[in-house]
Amino acid sequence: MNISIICVGKLKEKYLKQGIDEYAKRLSAYAKVEILEVLDEKAPEELSDNEVELVKQKEGERILAKIAPDAYVIALAIDGKMRSSEEFAKQIDQLATYGRSKIAFIIGGSLGLSKQVMQRADEALSFSKMTFPHQLMRLILLEQIYRAFRINRGEPYHK
Numbered sequence: 001m002n003i004s005i006i007c008v009g010k011l012k013e014k015y016l017k018q019g020i021d022e023y024a025k026r027l028s029a030y031a032k033v034e035i036l037e038v039l040d041e042k043a044p045e046e047l048s049d050n051e052v053e054l055v056k057q058k059e060g061e062r063i064l065a066k067i068a069p070d071a072y073v074i075a076l077a078i079d080g081k082m083r084s085s086e087e088f089a090k091q092i093d094q095l096a097t098y099g100r101s102k103i104a105f106i107i108g109g110s111l112g113l114s115k116q117v118m119q120r121a122d123e124a125l126s127f128s129k130m131t132f133p134h135q136l137m138r139l140i141l142l143e144q145i146y147r148a149f150r151i152n153r154g155e156p157y158h159k
């Protein structure tokens with residue numbers, strides 16, 4: 001299985017980088033994983049609604065350019081569908097069974113994802129109603145993908 005995680009901006013925090021590298025290494029036993037970073041759009045703190053849309057659109061174009069045409073796209077979004085870890089594991093297993101071996105997960109920048117990216121997505125996945133920083137989201141997502149493979153293989157994992 002080929003898994004791409006497409007995210008906005010360069011990872012800055014060392015402690016997150018260490019965690020992400022660790023889970024990427026663990027996951028490499030189960031799947032080919034690549035983390036693709038796209039440039040974030042520099043923007044001031046105060047933005048009008050139009051300016052917010054413009055930032056999301058520009059970042060969105062860069063994200064769309066990274067998605068393989070045959071990838072099953074899962075966009076991470078607060079208002080997306082919530083799943084248990086077991087349901088998520090089953091979904092990954094089913095995608096593989098039906099020949100969808102390329103999955104692209106998309107994590108938005110600090111302002112979120114553009115309409116165009118959401119339209120390309122096959123589904124929107126929520127990790128809760130809370131807002132997580134996008135860089136931390138990478139680590140949480142990698143851990144859940146790793147957990148999913150462990151569940152699917154019937155291997156022990158911390159409950």
Ligand SMILES: C[S@@+](CC[C@H](N)C(=O)[O-])C[C@H]1O[C@@H](n2cnc3c(N)ncnc32)[C@H](O)[C@@H]1O
Nearest residue numbers: 076077107108111112126127128130131132134
């Ligand atoms: C700081 S959040 C963006 C917040 C923005 N106001 C929004 O509503 O999308 C950055 C990115 O992290 C991801 N994210 C943050 N919290 C999430 C959650 N609870 N579930 C799923 N994705 C989340 C999403 O991809 C989001 O675009």
